[in-house]
Amino acid sequence: MNWPDRSRTARIARVELRRTWRSLRTSNRGRLLLAGGALVVALYSLGIAGAGYVGGGAIHTVTPGTVRLATTGVVIGLLGLTGFTVLQRTVNQIGEPDAADGLLTTVRYEDVLAGLLAAEFGRLLAVAALPLAALTVGVTAGSGLPLLGVAVVATSVLVLLFGLLASYAVGLTIKLVVARSVFIARHRATVGGVASLVLVTVWLLAWGTSDIQVALLRAATRSPLSWIGELILLAVPSVESEPLAAGVAATVLLGSLPVAAVACLWLAERVWYGDAVQPDHEFDAAERTLSDRLLAGRVATATRVVAQKSWLRAKRAPLTVQFAVAPAFLLVVQLQTFLLERTVPPTLPLTAGLATAAAAGAAFTLNPLGGEERVLPLTLTADVSGKQFITGLALAGLLPGAGLATLLVVGLGLAADTPLPVLAAALTTTVAATLAAPWVAAAAGVIFPKFEQSTVRGTSVTVPSGFAFGLYLTVLSAVAAPGAVAVAVAILGPSLVPVATPWLLAGGVTTTLLLAATAAAMGYLYAANRMSSYRLA
Amino acid sequence: MDKHFGLTTASQNVNSLTPAIRTDGLRKRYGDAVAVADLDLTVESGSVFGFLGPNGAGKTSTIRILTTLTEPTAGTARVAGQPVSDRGAVVEHIGFLPEEPPLYDELTGREQLEYIAGLRGHEDWDQVESLLSRFDLAEDADRRVGTYSKGMKQKLGLVQALVHEPEVLFLDEPTSGLDPRAARTVRDTIGEVAAADTTVFLSTHILPVVEELADTVGVLYDGELVAEGSPAELTAGVETGSTLEDVFLEVTSEHR
Numbered sequence: 019m020n021w022p023d024r025s026r027t028a029r030i031a032r033v034e035l036r037r038t039w040r041s042l043r044t045s046n047r048g049r050l051l052l053a054g055g056a057l058v059v060a061l062y063s064l065g066i067a068g069a070g071y072v073g074g075g076a077i078h079t080v081t082p083g084t085v086r087l088a089t090t091g092v093v094i095g096l097l098g099l100t101g102f103t104v105l106q107r108t109v110n111q112i113g114e115p116d117a118a119d120g121l122l123t124t125v126r127y128e129d130v131l132a133g134l135l136a137a138e139f140g141r142l143l144a145v146a147a148l149p150l151a152a153l154t155v156g157v158t159a160g161s162g163l164p165l166l167g168v169a170v171v172a173t174s175v176l177v178l179l180f181g182l183l184a185s186y187a188v189g190l191t192i193k194l195v196v197a198r199s200v201f202i203a204r205h206r207a208t209v210g211g212v213a214s215l216v217l218v219t220v221w222l223l224a225w226g227t228s229d230i231q232v233a234l235l236r237a238a239t240r241s242p243l244s245w246i247g248e249l250i251l252l253a254v255p256s257v258e259s260e261p262l263a264a265g266v267a268a269t270v271l272l273g274s275l276p277v278a279a280v281a282c283l284w285l286a287e288r289v290w291y292g293d294a295v296q297p298d299h300e301f302d303a304a305e306r307t308l309s310d311r312l313l314a315g316r317v318a319t320a321t322r323v324v325a326q327k328s329w330l331r332a333k334r335a336p337l338t339v340q341f342a343v344a345p346a347f348l349l350v351v352q353l354q355t356f357l358l359e360r361t362v363p364p365t366l367p368l369t370a371g372l373a374t375a376a377a378a379g380a381a382f383t384l385n386p387l388g389g390e391e392r393v394l395p396l397t398l399t400a401d402v403s404g405k406q407f408i409t410g411l412a413l414a415g416l417l418p419g420a421g422l423a424t425l426l427v428v429g430l431g432l433a434a435d436t437p438l439p440v441l442a443a444a445l446t447t448t449v450a451a452t453l454a455a456p457w458v459a460a461a462a463g464v465i466f467p468k469f470e471q472s473t474v475r476g477t478s479v480t481v482p483s484g485f486a487f488g489l490y491l492t493v494l495s496a497v498a499a500p501g502a503v504a505v506a507v508a509i510l511g512p513s514l515v516p517v518a519t520p521w522l523l524a525g526g527v528t529t530t531l532l533l534a535a536t537a538a539a540m541g542y543l544y545a546a547n548r549m550s551s552y553r554l555a
Numbered sequence: 556m557d558k559h560f561g562l563t564t565a566s567q568n569v570n571s572l573t574p575a576i577r578t579d580g581l582r583k584r585y586g587d588a589v590a591v592a593d594l595d596l597t598v599e600s601g602s603v604f605g606f607l608g609p610n611g612a613g614k615t616s617t618i619r620i621l622t623t624l625t626e627p628t629a630g631t632a633r634v635a636g637q638p639v640s641d642r643g644a645v646v647e648h649i650g651f652l653p654e655e656p657p658l659y660d661e662l663t664g665r666e667q668l669e670y671i672a673g674l675r676g677h678e679d680w681d682q683v684e685s686l687l688s689r690f691d692l693a694e695d696a697d698r699r700v701g702t703y704s705k706g707m708k709q710k711l712g713l714v715q716a717l718v719h720e721p722e723v724l725f726l727d728e729p730t731s732g733l734d735p736r737a738a739r740t741v742r743d744t745i746g747e748v749a750a751a752d753t754t755v756f757l758s759t760h761i762l763p764v765v766e767e768l769a770d771t772v773g774v775l776y777d778g779e780l781v782a783e784g785s786p787a788e789l790t791a792g793v794e795t796g797s798t799l800e801d802v803f804l805e806v807t808s809e810h811r
Contacts, residue, residue: 020643026674033670037661040699044661120657120715123622123650125674126643291625296586 019283022132026125030133035140037116047484059148067152074160078256083239085257089247090239092153093177097243100142100181101188108189112138114290122290131286135186135279142178150174161254169253173246176271183278190285197294207336214343222354246271312417317409320402324410325417328382332414337479341384341487342415345376364509367430367441371423371448372498376491378419379455383411384482384490386460386549387467391480395554404550408542412456423452440508443523447501447530454497454534455490457541462490464548497537501530573636575600575723575754576621580630583616583778590616592778593630598771600722601752603745605769605786607762607799609807613778614758615654615727621756622651622725635722650721654728656712660701664692664711667700668718675719686714690740705732713741723754730761742768766799774806782806 042048077085115121115130122130150171158167196202202209238244245267251259313322332339349370352363382389386408390397397407427448431441468483504526512519576598583591591613598604608614619625621634623642632639635648658667668683687693690710700708709732716724726745730738745768749755759765765772766786774782782789782802789802 029670029673033659033662033666037659040661117657117659119622119624119651119653119655120671120712121674122624122642123646124671125646129674291623293585293625296588 019280019287020126020128022128023126026129027132027136030121030125030130031136031140034133034137038137038141055145059145063148063152066149067156070153070156071160074157074163074166077161077163077166077254082257085251085254086239086244086247087235089250090244091235093173093246094235094238094243096146096174096177097181100178101185104138104142104182104185105189105192107138108186109192113186113189113193118290127287127290128283131283135182135282138186139179139182142182146174146178163253163255165253166250169250173249177246180271180274180278183275183282187278187281187285190282190289193289194285194292197289197292200295203295207333210336218346218353219357222350222357242267242270313413317413318406320400320406321410321413324402324407325414328411328414332381335479338389338481339381341482342377342381344380344487345373345491348373348376362430362434364434364436365506367427367434367436368444368448368502368505368509370430371427371444372451372502374419374423374426375448375451375455375498376494378415378423378452379457379459379490379494380415380482380487381419382414383408383456383459383545384463384486385468385480386411386463386545387552388469388480388482389463391471398552398554404546404548405542407549408457408460408546412460412542415456415459416453419452419455420449423448436509439520439523440505443501443508443527444505446527447498447505450501450527450531450534451494451498454538454541455494457538457545458493458497459486459490459541460545461541462486462493464545464552465489493537497533498530500526500533502526573600574598574633575602576604576632576634576756578617578621578630578632581617581620581627581632582629583613583620583625584628589778591620591627594775594778594780596773596780596783598754598756600754601749602770603749603755603757603768605765605772606756606758606775607760607765607772607803608775612775614775616778617775618651618653618725618727618756618758622646622649648722649725650716650719650723651725652709652712652716652727652729654731656708656715658700658708658711658715660699662700663697664700664703664707665696667711668715671715672718677719683718686718689744690714691737706734706737709733710737710741713744717744717748720751721753723756724748725756725758727758728760729757730759730764738764762799762803772799774803776807 042052073088112134115134153174154167154170157170158164196206245260245263248260248264249267251257252261252264310322313325349366352366352369355361355363356366387394424445427445428441431444436444463482463486466483466486466489468480468486471478471480504522507515508519508523512522515522517525574597576596578594578596581591581594581596582589594613594617606614606617616625620627620639621632623639623645627639634645637644637648639645659670662670665683665687668687669678669680672678672680672683684693687696690713692707692710692714695703695707700711703711709729713726713729716726729741729745733741742764745755745757749768755768757765757769769786772782772784772786772789773780786799790797790799
């Protein structure tokens, strides 16, 4: 292991940053991200400057405990944000160099690693520079202590650097475990699902109430993490700081940088040059006959094998169905209530059912053309009609979706003591939405097909277009709205509308049924026709 | 040596008695599968070694070990006199064009070459320009690589592997996806760099290319070297015909 060469590190970092800038500047999505990001950062910076000014002014009057709490909060916030951002980017994107075969046979891997880290630090600074400057100016102006501004900047940069190196090392550790674990290679979809569920649960619990956040912050002020804040407090004469804690924090922070750098080097060598375990995709009789058992004799063979192919791809490459996860965000608030209060919110059965319906459509049918990737020419010239193909994709989402939606609505409805008529209406609305969703998604997918590949977690995949997803959700929401609104009103405030609840439910559900049937038929015919008549560019 | 290329004698600082590539008992396993089985190989400096074998024979694994991109399970290998365990030392002496050229879509062709040449500390921009001209890339040098055709990317990848005048050049399917004119340019270039004493380790399925260029040919089958010799020696030992294709078919069917 050698220390990186400074000149090569700088050259690699420059080119990485240039590539990032160009890829952002030359795509609509990138330009939108830049403009939106700049606006958000500018607005936040204004808020941060204001808060810094007020906080700086109050620093001489409030108790030292409050100052410590606020300082620790800022440090933890910065560390957490940096850590989360870098961690997910390391796992998904920057944990391995692009065009690795070329770069790693050109220079030492130590230079490559240092270049990638320097580039990421540059990106972090590009985002954090304005908010940090705003904080510094605000705090300095508010407190009248120029030294405090200097302490804020120095500590923040140190925290950013530590967060970058530590999170990169953790990200590489995750990549190493994933690459070397036979179990994960065989069960990546299940492991990914469970890990996501655990993360979401922890997140919901941690940020569910301000009580928990304050409790976490108070715990942090009693931990060595608060010592980093002492570095800033050294610059405030009116607060009695703890020089020993500040000294330890500075030493540990500075000392941890080379340690984390060495850890990154050690891990990078193993991740970049090590052999990933080969997932064992041997013939699985149960797996291969699933479609036989469910669909054989009921649909055309072509339709059955399209459904089977979709399930196999989802199991072995879960990234291809990542849009199916997005509707779960509809449940965040209600799940928080469920986890914190241990009661099932009355509207959760309906929301969970509709989220499942949305997921059923988003999983397999949102990009019928682009999702075929390099196989598309074969698919288009195979003896499979557009109707058979679209039906196969739709069944792949519809069969598990309808079953799961029914289970969720009935199970949660019973747990929430939902009145039977309301539960029946929620179930009918959900099932109607689930039955319509794949066909609506297929139509949206052929209107906005996406063929370009994206890199997700280091893997190139073709994910559906965001426009297709937006159109799909809009239409599906319109389809489900009459029934869903009727159910919600029946649960939350039947007196809000001058109609008896049974009539309200019957009207809403009937409208949804009609809309679902219409949308499904139109979506099916449009998508099948587009698929049949599609010609390669 | 054709000065237009700017390529000079590459192996002048390599002891001519030292083989450019030498492997002893080289083995690579992926789980239970053996990709390379106790491979003993010697490639003389300045020669063109044609590395043949059916798909899955272990050619790419061997190249990845020799270019330091993966570690052998057992055995040793030296490239340009350096052990492959010393990655930093080996990469200074090699150029590598994998099957998929390692290029950045966001850079222009010229920027890509200047980047790699700069990393190598070989900032001879005149040579970069002459190589771009030689491969008919000069007019497109300021276009983004992402807009290049497969053939143009392949040529740019080859120029990138050559730009620092390596002592040992590893080429994995260099003519893949090229039109006949570009393929001819690549073949000529391989011949010329070999004439400049660069050792070329050439893996390809296009047997006439190997027949035309290689001093020595090795045929890998199931990770084992099942035949080795000059094209003339190999074809002379075959009863059924006289082309390298016949040799290839015979030795790979003998070991089924």
